[in-house]
Amino acid sequence: MAELTFYTNPQSRGQIVRWMLEEVGAPYETEILDYATTLKGDAYRAINPMMKIPAIRHNGKVVTEVAAICAYLADAFPDAGLAPALTDRADYYRYIFFSSGPLEMTFSLKAIQYDPPADKQRMFGHGSEALVFAALDVMLGDRDYVTDRFSAADLVLASQLGFMMMFGMIQGSETLKAYVARCTDRDAYRRAKQIDTEAAEAIKAAPAAS
Structure with missing residues (x-):
């Protein structure tokens, strides 16, 4: 084995x-x-x-x-x-679980063409598609990576965003497109x-x- x-x-x-x-x-x-x-x-x-x-x-x-x-x-x-020091993982954990939580739910609901109406958004962990992407623009707007260098959190987040762009599910803001391009410009x-x-x-x- x-x-x-x-x-x-x-x-x-x-x-x-x-x-x-x-x-x-x-x-x-x-x-x-x-x-x-x-x-x-x-x-x-x-x-x-x-x-x-x-x-x-x-x-x-x-x-x-x-x-x-x-x-x-x-x-x-x-x-x-690919992970920051244990004493500096606040952003690392926040972004990697944002990717597997709100962004993943947005991905799945987008695939079936469903976005919760305003009166039902509080029942969903992501709220709405618009809220997720507006939040990401703010969260990534002033940084190259999630932490001071590329990490597993960037890998997961950029992959999810990249899939959605590749499949035409989102166009992506300039901030998000630049982030994905930066993260995927790697030999690995x-x-x-x-x-x-x-x-x-x-x-x-x-x-x-x-």
Whole structure:
């Protein structure tokens, strides 16, 4: 059993964790799961009963949920410098959980073309799409990164924003576009994109199971 195993599909949020793994630089084994078969099989159900990807197994311990995986990897491999000191993590935690909370909810509701009406917004953790993006413009307006340098929080936040821009879900303000461009201008990001692109092409080219 590999010390670090990554469970993913190249056409999933696993792309975020792939980028994080390339930033970390530790060796890892990848298991590509098929949505219709292996993702729902008993072997992966034992890893994640939710039958969702991505997930990692490191030294026998399983971690799921994108933000949790990225935060875990930043701590497990401190030499990569992807988390600030324990005494300086206020912004780091705020932004990484903003990404997995309000922004993720906005992403999901945007995908089904639903934005809570004004009288229902207090029932949702993000309030509304407009509120989330107005807040992000303020939160990112005077900084290059979440902390004084690129971190796992930037990786998660820029990935979520980048997905939404790529899929045409948002145009993005100049502030957000510049932030995503700055965060993704990294060798590890380019390596991860190439790996997942090639994996997706291999899946497409593979003969269908009889």
